[in-house]
Amino acid sequence: QSALTQPASVSGSPGQSITISCTGTSSDVGGYNNVSWYQQHPGKAPKLMISGVSNRPSGVSNRFSGSKSGNTASLTISGLQAEDEADYYCSSYTNNTSVIFGGGTKLTVL
Amino acid sequence: QVHLQQSGPGLVKPSQTLSLTCGISGDSVSSNSTAWNWIRQSPSRGLEWLGRTYYRSKWYNDYAVSVKSRVTINPETSKNQFSLQLNSVTPEDTAVYYCARDPLGGNWFDPWGQGTLVTVSS
Numbered sequence: 001q002s003a004l005t006q007p008a009s010v011s012g013s014p015g016q017s018i019t020i021s022c023t024g025t026s027s028d029v030g031g032y033n034n035v036s037w038y039q040q041h042p043g044k045a046p047k048l049m050i051s052g053v054s055n056r057p058s059g060v061s062n063r064f065s066g067s068k069s070g071n072t073a074s075l076t077i078s079g080l081q082a083e084d085e086a087d088y089y090c091s092s093y094t095n096n097t098s099v100i101f102g103g104g105t106k107l108t109v110l
Numbered sequence: 111q112v113h114l115q116q117s118g119p120g121l122v123k124p125s126q127t128l129s130l131t132c133g134i135s136g137d138s139v140s141s142n143s144t145a146w147n148w149i150r151q152s153p154s155r156g157l158e159w160l161g162r163t164y165y166r167s168k169w170y171n172d173y174a175v176s177v178k179s180r181v182t183i184n185p186e187t188s189k190n191q192f193s194l195q196l197n198s199v200t201p202e203d204t205a206v207y208y209c210a211r212d213p214l215g216g217n218w219f220d221p222w223g224q225g226t227l228v229t230v231s232s
Contacts, residue, residue, distance in 0.1 A: 034216060046157070052216055057220060089156075089157055091157070097172045098172065100159065101158070
């Protein structure tokens with residue numbers, strides 16, 4: 001099963017909003033509300049930012065939000081801050097009882 | 111607060127077995143609502159889910175198709191931990207390996223272990 005498709009990189013200035021897309025198929029993203037998003041800083045383990053398409057875990061800033069339309073999920077970060085610069089990964093449950101990840105998006109805060 | 115602590119060797123010879131352990135504090139490996147996962151990350155393969163073990167009145171496992179013939183994930187209830195074994199490793203199995211908790215069986219992961227770089231080399 002191929003990885004979910006994410007843009008390799010996005011960038012934005014402090015205070016701006018950016019959106020990262022995550023495209024799959026009806027067998028994964030489109031078929032289940034089990035999309036999650038992770039933030040990873042260099043040398044660190046990934047950190048859960050969004051679960052179940054749009055649920056924000058306790059402790060995660062409300063500047064992070066998630067959504068889904070059809071086979072594409074999105075992560076939006078509003079009011080960009082320097083600390084948001086990191087790699088972001090989406091993941092989804094699939095119809096063969098496994099989990100698949102996106103290839104990752106590098107966010108640069110200009 | 112749940113914490114996962116990984117242990118195991120960082121160097122494995124080709125054709126041998128990679129073995130890692132993930133110790134759990136703040137939760138139980140036998141929880142009826144949680145799944146315990148192994149995930150790896152490499153520059154060539156990105157993040158790759160390997161499999162999980164979970165207890166729902168009995169023990170279950172799910173494995174990724176890519177490693178299904180070589181992987182075993184086992185709970186160790188007396189030590190409140192779970193393990194990963196990957197047989198017949200090759201240099202392509204070189205990666206950072208993470209354990210991770212899926213708290214409600216919703217197929218998301220929180221928290222993750224600290225990661226273990228495993229290099230397959232003679």
